[in-house]
Amino acid sequence: xxxxxxxxxxxxxxxxxxxxxxxxxxxxxxxxxxxxxxxxxxxxxxxxxxxxxxxxxxxxxxxxxxxxxxxxxxxxxxxxxxxxxxxxxxxxxxxxxxxxxxxxxxxxxxxxxxxxxxxxxxxxxxxxxxxxxxxxxxxxxxxxxxxxxxxxxxxxxxxxxxxxxxxxxxxxxxxxxxxxxxxxxxxxxxxxxxxxxxxxxxxxxxxxxxxxxxxxxxxx
Amino acid sequence: xxxxxxxxxxxxxxxxxxxxxxxxxxxxxxxxxxxxxxxxxxxxxxxxxxxxxxxxxxxxxxxxxxxxxxxxxxxxxxxxxxxxxxxxxxxxxxxxxxxxxxxxxxxxxxxxxxxxxxxxxxxxxxxxxxxxxxxxxxxxxxxxxxxxxxxxxxxxxxxxxxxxxxxxxxxxxxxxxxxxxxxxxxxxxxxxxxxxxxxxxxxxxxxxxxxxxxxxxxxx
DNA sequence: TAGATTGTTAATCGATTAACAATC
DNA sequence: TAGATTGTTAATCGATTAACAATC
Numbered sequence: 001x002x003x004x005x006x007x008x009x010x011x012x013x014x015x016x017x018x019x020x021x022x023x024x025x026x027x028x029x030x031x032x033x034x035x036x037x038x039x040x041x042x043x044x045x046x047x048x049x050x051x052x053x054x055x056x057x058x059x060x061x062x063x064x065x066x067x068x069x070x071x072x073x074x075x076x077x078x079x080x081x082x083x084x085x086x087x088x089x090x091x092x093x094x095x096x097x098x099x100x101x102x103x104x105x106x107x108x109x110x111x112x113x114x115x116x117x118x119x120x121x122x123x124x125x126x127x128x129x130x131x132x133x134x135x136x137x138x139x140x141x142x143x144x145x146x147x148x149x150x151x152x153x154x155x156x157x158x159x160x161x162x163x164x165x166x167x168x169x170x171x172x173x174x175x176x177x178x179x180x181x182x183x184x185x186x187x188x189x190x191x192x193x194x195x196x197x198x199x200x201x202x203x204x205x206x207x208x209x210x211x212x213x214x215x216x217x218x219x220x
Numbered sequence: 221x222x223x224x225x226x227x228x229x230x231x232x233x234x235x236x237x238x239x240x241x242x243x244x245x246x247x248x249x250x251x252x253x254x255x256x257x258x259x260x261x262x263x264x265x266x267x268x269x270x271x272x273x274x275x276x277x278x279x280x281x282x283x284x285x286x287x288x289x290x291x292x293x294x295x296x297x298x299x300x301x302x303x304x305x306x307x308x309x310x311x312x313x314x315x316x317x318x319x320x321x322x323x324x325x326x327x328x329x330x331x332x333x334x335x336x337x338x339x340x341x342x343x344x345x346x347x348x349x350x351x352x353x354x355x356x357x358x359x360x361x362x363x364x365x366x367x368x369x370x371x372x373x374x375x376x377x378x379x380x381x382x383x384x385x386x387x388x389x390x391x392x393x394x395x396x397x398x399x400x401x402x403x404x405x406x407x408x409x410x411x412x413x414x415x416x417x418x419x420x421x422x423x424x425x426x427x428x429x430x431x432x433x434x435x436x437x438x439x440x
Numbered sequence: 441t442a443g444a445t446t447g448t449t450a451a452t453c454g455a456t457t458a459a460c461a462a463t464c
Numbered sequence: 465t466a467g468a469t470t471g472t473t474a475a476t477c478g479a480t481t482a483a484c485a486a487t488c
Contacts, residue, residue, distance in 0.1 A: 009426075010478075010479060010480095011423065011479095012479070012480090013479090014419075014422050014423055014426050015416070015419040015420075015422060015423065016419075017422055017426075018401060018416065018418040018419055018422050019401070019402065019403060019419075022378070022401060022402060036444085036445065036446090037445075037446080038444085038445075044403050045403055045405045046403075047480085047481070048445090049480080049481060049482075050479095050480065050481080052445090052446065052447070053447090053479090053480080053481090056446095056447070056448095061446085061447090062445075062446055062447080063445080063446075063487085063488070064444070064445045064446050064447095064486080064487045064488045065443080065444055065445055065446090065487080065488055066444095066445080066446095066488080067445070067446085068446095079429070080426060080429070081422050081425050081426045081429065082425040082426055082428055082429025082430075082432070083425060085429070085432075087425060087428065096320050096323035096324055096325075097320055097323075097324060099320065100316050100317055100319065100320025100321075100323075101320075101417075103316035103317075103320075104316055104317060104417065105316075106401065106417065106418065107417075107421070110418055110421055110422075110425070111425070112421060112425070150428060151424065151428065158242070174428065174431070175424050175427070175428055177420065177421070177424055181238060181239070181242060181326065182239065182242060183239060183264050183265055183266075185265045191424060191427045191428065191431075193420055193421075193423045193424045195415075195417065195420040196235070196238065197321075197324065197326065197327075197415065198238040198326060198330055199234075199235040199236075199238055199239075200235075200397065200413055200415040201327070201330055201332060201397070201413075202234050202235060202237055202238050202301050202330075203231065203234055203235065203413045204371065204395050204397055204411060204413045205301050205302040205303060205307060205330070205331070205332070206229075206234050206237075206300060206301045206302055207395070207411045208302055208307065208370060208371065208394065208395055208411060209299070209300070209301065209302025209305070210302075211394070211411075212302070212305075230454075230455060230456095231455095232455070232456090233455090256468085256469065256470090257469075257470080258468085258469075267456085267457070268469090269456080269457060269458075270455095270456070270457080272469090272470065272471070273455090273456080273457090273471090276470095276471070276472095281470085281471090282469075282470055282471080283463085283464070283469080283470075284462080284463045284464045284468070284469045284470050284471095285463080285464055285467080285468055285469055285470090286464080286468095286469080286470095287468095287469070287470085288470095
């Protein structure tokens with residue numbers, strides 16, 4: 001398996017990788033051995049040049065006329081994303097959103113395993129959500145250390161987001177996936193990714209609103 | 221209320237608007253009348269120049285020495301995002317994620333109201349999730365037309381995402397919020413926003429993996 | 441061989457950041 | 465007035481897209 005030097009990768013390219021991976025796996029399942037950037041671009045409604053540029057970052061070398069080896073590509077993307085190893089995570093805040101993430105089967109395919117949930121609500125503590133125990137938030141620091149947990153999924157109410165983030169950092173967490181609608185401030189070495197449902201909805205609603213405003217303007 | 225011409229807005233700026241709005245509302249609740257770009261930047265761990273550039277898009281004019289009028293800013297951002305009007309939406313696919321979105325209280329503040337859910341599972345049809353009825357997918361087209369629904373939240377399994385999107389488009393939907401890990405292909409005039417949990421996780425896991433790979437390399 | 445596809449280098453585009461005059 | 469802050473214009477940065485030689 002010949003690979004060239006790994007190139008630097010843009011954040012946008014990383015976000016597209018799961019789309020490529022799904023498609024590659026789909027082709028493998030259909031018995032295809034190779035797939036070209038042209039094919040991928042057509043399926044994902046994008047441009048072949050972007051696909052080639054993105055895939056260059058995986059280090060996989062394609063073959064003129066044939067495209068890329070599907071198996072090799074799948075393995076390279078999974079390695080690039082770290083989806084070839086299981087990642088254990090704690091979920092902090094066992095509310096609606098937290099419970100949904102625990103039940104989100106897709107994560108297993110991505111190598112993400114939520115091993116415990118934490119909450120401060122005595123009613124929730126001691127219960128289980130789809131086999132995942134809800135523990136007291138008091139035990140957070142101790143268990144992060146003992147279980148060598150690197151990733152925390154933050155689904156607490158926004159008011160306690162910053163404070164909880166600071167607890168996680170003191171306990172030695174390496175990465176925080178922040179689902180709260182605020183920006184948490186942590187040291188640079190801590191990896192933070194914010195998945196903000198409000199930000200996603202803002203894209204949609206602003207465009208719908210712009211359309212509506214234009215219509216009102218046109219009708220006087 | 222003096223406003224200047226509305227400027228064009230980047231997607232990234234739109235995504236930041238909810239953060240600004242939350243902060244502004246918080247300041248209003250604390251009795252503050254104005255807030256400056258410097259203050260906002262400090263609170264959100266970003267640069268004042270970016271805040272000013274973003275806020276310029278709302279059309280609100282600030283005052284040197286004082287900053288921006290909080291009330292005016294809140295109203296302008298809500299109008300820009302379309303959060304000043306209630307948006308009714310259908311949710312398609314009443315699985316785990318779908319149920320969580322129905323229960324996500326935050327949406328009400330954003331003016332988003334999920335009025336019905338649709339599924340093809342006879343066990344689910346006829347039940348309610350937090351007061352939202354689960355209806356048969358067979359009634360989708362009819363009800364979109366009758367209730368003048370503009371927005372559909374797509375939480376179906378990935379295999380049926382494209383087909384379901386096409387049904388929504390034929391029924392006259394204007395916007396689709398796509399939570400499936402695939403790109404749906406629809407006519408240009410249909411507004412699509414993809415919120416992909418896998419893409420968000422890819423950011424985190426790739427950085428954790430890069431860190432781990434570096435460590436292995438360093439230890440020989 | 442002819443032609444589809446890769447991968448590199450250059451050009452373009454868009455967003456962020458810097459500099460600074462205008463303002464209260 | 466002095467000084468903090470705004471808002472504009474220009475410079476920089478990063479990502480996307482285009483052009484094209486190399487390859488099988």
